[in-house]
Amino acid sequence: MSIAVYIHSAAVLNAAGSECADLLGTPPSPQPLAFDATRRAFALPTPRLASDLFDRKIQRSVEPQGLRLLHCVARLAPALAALQLPPARIALTAAIPEVDAPSPCWDAVQAISEQPQKPLAQLLANTPPLHAITLLNSSVMAYVAEALQCHGPMGGFCSQDNAGLDALVEACQQIVEQRADAALVVSSSPNLTPALYLREPTPSAEAIFGEGAAALLLSSAPSRTTPHALRIAGFARGYSADPQRGAAVARRVIDQALSLEKLCLGDVEQIVANPEDAQLMSLFAEHPRGVRSARAMTGDLGASTLLSEIALALHHTQSASATPGHTLFVSHSRAGHWGALLLASETLEKHT
Amino acid sequence: MSATRIVITGMGAVTGFGFEWQTLWEKMLGAEHCVCPWQPDGVGDGTFPVRYAAAVDMTLLPEALKDHPAWNIALEKRSRFGWVAATQAVNDSRLAPDQLREAAVLCASGAPQHMLADMLLTLAPDGSAPGWQHLMPRAGQVNAEGSLRQSNDRLARVIADGLGCEGPVINISSACAGASQAIGNAFQMIRRGEVNVAIAGGADSVLNLDTMAALYLLGAASSEQRWGVDLCRPFDRNRSGLIAGEGGGFVVLESLEHALARGATPYAEVLGFGSSLDAYKVTAPQPEGRGAALAMQAALDDAGLRAQQIDLINAHGTSTPLNDVAETLAIKSVFAEHRHYRSLTVSANKSQFGHLIAAAGAPECMVTALACLNDLVTPTVNLHDVDEQCDLDYCAGQAVSRRVDFALSNSFGFGGLNTSLALGKYREHGQ
Numbered sequence: 001m002s003i004a005v006y007i008h009s010a011a012v013l014n015a016a017g018s019e020c021a022d023l024l025g026t027p028p029s030p031q032p033l034a035f036d037a038t039r040r041a042f043a044l045p046t047p048r049l050a051s052d053l054f055d056r057k058i059q060r061s062v063e064p065q066g067l068r069l070l071h072c073v074a075r076l077a078p079a080l081a082a083l084q085l086p087p088a089r090i091a092l093t094a095a096i097p098e099v100d101a102p103s104p105c106w107d108a109v110q111a112i113s114e115q116p117q118k119p120l121a122q123l124l125a126n127t128p129p130l131h132a133i134t135l136l137n138s139s140v141m142a143y144v145a146e147a148l149q150c151h152g153p154m155g156g157f158c159s160q161d162n163a164g165l166d167a168l169v170e171a172c173q174q175i176v177e178q179r180a181d182a183a184l185v186v187s188s189s190p191n192l193t194p195a196l197y198l199r200e201p202t203p204s205a206e207a208i209f210g211e212g213a214a215a216l217l218l219s220s221a222p223s224r225t226t227p228h229a230l231r232i233a234g235f236a237r238g239y240s241a242d243p244q245r246g247a248a249v250a251r252r253v254i255d256q257a258l259s260l261e262k263l264c265l266g267d268v269e270q271i272v273a274n275p276e277d278a279q280l281m282s283l284f285a286e287h288p289r290g291v292r293s294a295r296a297m298t299g300d301l302g303a304s305t306l307l308s309e310i311a312l313a314l315h316h317t318q319s320a321s322a323t324p325g326h327t328l329f330v331s332h333s334r335a336g337h338w339g340a341l342l343l344a345s346e347t348l349e350k351h352t
Numbered sequence: 353m354s355a356t357r358i359v360i361t362g363m364g365a366v367t368g369f370g371f372e373w374q375t376l377w378e379k380m381l382g383a384e385h386c387v388c389p390w391q392p393d394g395v396g397d398g399t400f401p402v403r404y405a406a407a408v409d410m411t412l413l414p415e416a417l418k419d420h421p422a423w424n425i426a427l428e429k430r431s432r433f434g435w436v437a438a439t440q441a442v443n444d445s446r447l448a449p450d451q452l453r454e455a456a457v458l459c460a461s462g463a464p465q466h467m468l469a470d471m472l473l474t475l476a477p478d479g480s481a482p483g484w485q486h487l488m489p490r491a492g493q494v495n496a497e498g499s500l501r502q503s504n505d506r507l508a509r510v511i512a513d514g515l516g517c518e519g520p521v522i523n524i525s526s527a528c529a530g531a532s533q534a535i536g537n538a539f540q541m542i543r544r545g546e547v548n549v550a551i552a553g554g555a556d557s558v559l560n561l562d563t564m565a566a567l568y569l570l571g572a573a574s575s576e577q578r579w580g581v582d583l584c585r586p587f588d589r590n591r592s593g594l595i596a597g598e599g600g601g602f603v604v605l606e607s608l609e610h611a612l613a614r615g616a617t618p619y620a621e622v623l624g625f626g627s628s629l630d631a632y633k634v635t636a637p638q639p640e641g642r643g644a645a646l647a648m649q650a651a652l653d654d655a656g657l658r659a660q661q662i663d664l665i666n667a668h669g670t671s672t673p674l675n676d677v678a679e680t681l682a683i684k685s686v687f688a689e690h691r692h693y694r695s696l697t698v699s700a701n702k703s704q705f706g707h708l709i710a711a712a713g714a715p716e717c718m719v720t721a722l723a724c725l726n727d728l729v730t731p732t733v734n735l736h737d738v739d740e741q742c743d744l745d746y747c748a749g750q751a752v753s754r755r756v757d758f759a760l761s762n763s764f765g766f767g768g769l770n771t772s773l774a775l776g777k778y779r780e781h782g783q
Contacts, residue, residue: 035484088646092629096525098464098504109482112468113475119468120395123565132566133634135463138527142767145631151646153627154769155533158461158525159505166522173540179650194484198491199503236546237520239457241513249518335509337521 005175006222007230007343008083008182010311011075013068014189014212014304015042016297018075020315023294023308030208030299033192041192042210042299047071053147061133063099066140068213069188073144076184076217080148083182083219087151091180092144093171094156095163095303096137097190105131144186152180157303162337163187164306165237168216172232175220182219189213189301201334203300210299214307226318227348230310233326234260234342241336243279250283250338254330257340261326268342269325272309273332274300280332306331306341317345358542359618359778361611362445362604364437365715366555367705368406368597371417371436373444376705376715377722380730381751385704387581387595392561394468401575402568404583405559406597406706408433421514426496428465431507434555434600434711438511441551445604445616449516456519456547458538459508459602460530460554462710464499468562507555511602519547525710527765528668529627530554531601532713536625536773538605548610553714555600564596570635572672572766585734586669586700587676587742594670597706601714603721618778620721623657623758626650630768636674637768641682644668647770648686648760655774657758659687662696664729664759666720667746669700670707675764677741684744697754699723699747700732713763717773720761724777727755 015030016022030040046064049056053074062070080090111122133139137156144150153174157166164187171183189212190196196209203209222229236256238249258264265284271291273280284291294312301308306329313327324345331339365373368386379386390405391398422435438459442452473490474482487494494500505523512521520541524534531554538550558564567573574593576583584595611618628650630643637644652659668679687693701716708715723729728751735748761773 036488087631088628094525098499098525100464100499106474106482109471109474113472113479113482120400120561120565123562124401124569127565127569129569129571130635132570135566136527136766137525138765138767138769139634141526141629141769142631142634145629145768146633149631151629151631151643153650154526154629155537155627156524156526156530156769157522159508159521159523160503162521163523166520170537173544177540177544179654194487194491194494195500198494198500200501200506237522238518239509239512239521240518241509245518335503335505 003176003220005172005218005220005232007216007310007314008219008223009076009079009217010314011072012214012308012311013072014298014301014308015044015210020311023297023312027296035194040208043192044068044211050074053077054143058143061130062140063134063191065097065188065191068211069140069186070143072213072215073186076215077148079217080182085181087149089152089181090150091153091171091174091183092141092150093154093167093183093185094141095167095187096140096158097188097303098158099135100191100193100195144184148184150184160333160335160337161302161305161331162333162339163303165331165339165341169235171218175218182217185216185218185307187214187304187307189304203334208299210301212298212301212304212308214304214311216307216310222348228317228322229346229348230314230317231344231346233344234258236340238338239336246279246336253338253340257342261342263326267326268328270327272327272329277332280330313343356543357608357782358539358605358622359608359611360603360620360622360721361606361616361618362441363619363718364440364444365601365718366408366433366437367599367715368408369705370412371414372440373718380704380719381728383731383733383750385733387584387706390559392564394561402564402573403577404581404595406595407559408599427506428497428502430462430555430557430600431510434459434507435510437553437555437600438551438602441602441604442515447549447604451549451614452515452517454519454547455517455549455551456538456541457508457512457517458522458524458534458550458552459511460524460534460710461504461507462530462556464504465560466562467495467498470494470498470500511551526769527767528709528712529763529765529769529771530710532717532763532771532773533627535603535713535717536627536771539622539625542605542607549606551602551604553600553602554711556708556710557598558596558709559598582734584671584703584706586671586703586732587739587746588735589737589739591671591673591676593672594707597708599708600711601718603714603717620724621776621778622773623776624651624655624774626654626772628770632768634767637678637764639678641678643768643770644679644682644762644764645685647772648682651760651772651774657774659689660692661758662760663756664723665696665698666716666759666761667698667700668762668764669702671702680742680744693744696744697729697747697752698744699729701730703733713771717761720759720775723756724759724775728753729756
């Protein structure tokens with residue numbers, strides 16, 4: 001990449017806590033779901049938004065997954081403001097799952113059930129005019145853009161676990177190709193609803209999901225508050241739903257991500273991946289340093305998984321004991337998406 | 353920016369006009385529209401306040417498409433339309449299966465289609481408040497074609513699975529800018545060398561009771577009845593809101609080198625992509641069109657074009673009171689030098705096939721490409737009494753023949769998410 005792109009700052013919110021260091025604590029226990037006691041997950045209380053940044057009406061007009069994201073993003077506002085960039089040079093990309101709430105609100109569902117012969121009248125009489133706004137990912141992006149004054153390039157992504165990588169790649173390229181000088185990458189896990197368990201490809205019975213959000217600030221210059229910086233050094237994406245082809249696609253994706261730095265897998269200091277994914281783990285069976293994951297602390301955060309893991313990597317990089325080296329993040333969705341991201345931890349030459 | 357040139361070599365569109373882009377183009381040049389009387393399923397007495405839409409007419413399904421697998425597996429309606437459109441685009445491109453292996457698929461799918469019947473499964477047997485806990489014991493009754501069973505990225509995956517694509521498979525969510533973002537991101541991926549071929553576009557259908565009710569309550573969808581089926585009238589003084597369409601559109605993009613090596617003939621060249629955020633209000637565009645202007649300027653900059661080189665703008669043109677004025681102001685600000693906005697032709701495709709919401713940008717990109725190829729601009733129909741705040745040449749009433757070397761195609765999403773694609777006439781030796 002001709003222009004270096006750095007992970008400048010990060011914010012997380014998940015079952016472990018709201019600080020990146022919380023991901024290093026003792027794993028919490030997943031709890032039975034409110035709607036299905038046979039399944040366990042990491043649910044979170046809906047956070048309150050900072051009223052100095054967001055209009056108070058937003059608290060009522062955004063789904064919990066959006067509120068978690070906004071709560072997280074708010075903590076990047078000071079770092080973004082400190083960059084003193086024109087709004088048109090700040091990009092925003094988002095990885096936000098579809099909202100699973102009923103599109104007629106719960107009150108309308110109740111009213112329709114009471115007068116099923118008049119569904120239209122009940123629907124129109126019991127759905128607030130602005131209810132649709134709560135269902136749109138673009139509403140959440142608009143709230144972020146308005147609060148943090150991002151007028152620059154944008155991209156919204158809504159896939160499975162891979163959406164976080166798609167949003168990160170797009171944000172990174174906006175800086176590399178000089179359309180922006182900084183980018184906010186925001187992500188949220190899905191709400192815990194039946195859809196998580198009913199949609200194909202259905203998860204295993206043991207799957208532990210979590211609620212959470214993560215946001216990153218990327219910039220063309222590293223944060224100068226610590227002696228080390230975390231640089232985006234490569235990425236690649238691929239897909240195959242066919243298990244027979246999956247390993248070949250995965251190897252291609254990993255090789256591509258490593259190629260810009262002319263590395264092979266053995267050169268990588270740290271691998272971050274889901275240890276419960278047997279197909280994924282088979283790729284690293286011979287790697288000497290093993291595989292790390294914060295998943296036990298958070299559950300499966302879906303589209304927010306990658307950004308949460310990067311936030312932890314940034315925390316490591318900014319610690320006093322940090323050493324230079326590469327971290328490779330490899331993801332594999334249940335549907336068959338493969339993604340690889342290479343980050344380089346570097347010592348800043350003129351740290352002040 | 354790199355010297356890699358990116359061209360459109362295949363197109364597929366499913367709209368109210370039918371199931372092929374050729375039909376779409378022919379009817380649009382003939383100044384037809386496909387808005388018809390419409391009521392959602394389950395409302396048999398004609399009382400739904402939104403009376404018109406540009407629905408896909410399944411009686412127009414050609415014999416050759418009746419065996420398409422999209423009709424035979426559990427999918428949301430929009431995904432069926434999208435899969436058929438993507439297949440048509442790939443067939444149109446004449447790409448061989450082995451040339452698709454490393455292709456990317458980028459797809460905008462809009463908001464999920466919640467089924468009212470599924471939501472009624474959340475009711476307690478004793479009539480107390482609804483909740484998800486009541487649905488789980490009845491999970492077997494959940495509709496296989498609704499949002500609780502179908503993830504939003506399902507269409508992108510069925511396309512990739514069906515065609516054997518192993519490149520990035522990306523689902524886009526940026527409201528009405530979605531398909532345009534998909535095409536723009538695909539263009540950028542090819543330009544930076546991530547892939548050589550991409551299938552990009554989108555599909556959407558909001559023509560169901562609860563989604564249209566939501567759009568109506570929001571004040572976005574027109575319930576006007578004065579003009580009958582002619583109510584979609586972008587830039588007209590009597591415009592009253594969007595008229596929803598449904599369908600899907602996909603284009604095949606590839607590097608020119610890749611296209612020429614296999615003997616393909618490009619329809620047009622994609623030259624640039626720009627996007628921006630209004631950062632203004634969720635419910636309204638920035639009144640002066642600031643975000644829209646930023647996106648158009650970004651597309652011009654990305655393409656290396658001067659504003660004076662643009663001949664045509666395929667407008668977002670939703671027929672809503674706020675958008676059409678803001679977009680006009682945005683065009684006038686970007687093309688202010690030498691009052692170039694007076695030389696532009698502006699066309700609003702939504703007047704002819706309605707607003708395809710997340711998919712809108714795909715057929716509109718195709719129509720823009722065909723304008724560049726044929727030097728023909730499709731009209732803005734139903735435009736009889738131009739709003740005094742909308743004072744550009746909107747190609748009212750009938751198609752015009754004019755040179756189109758370069759064009760922009762605008763798509764602006766709810767919440768102020770803006771995109772603009774820059775296209776150009778394909779020339780063997782570059783622009």
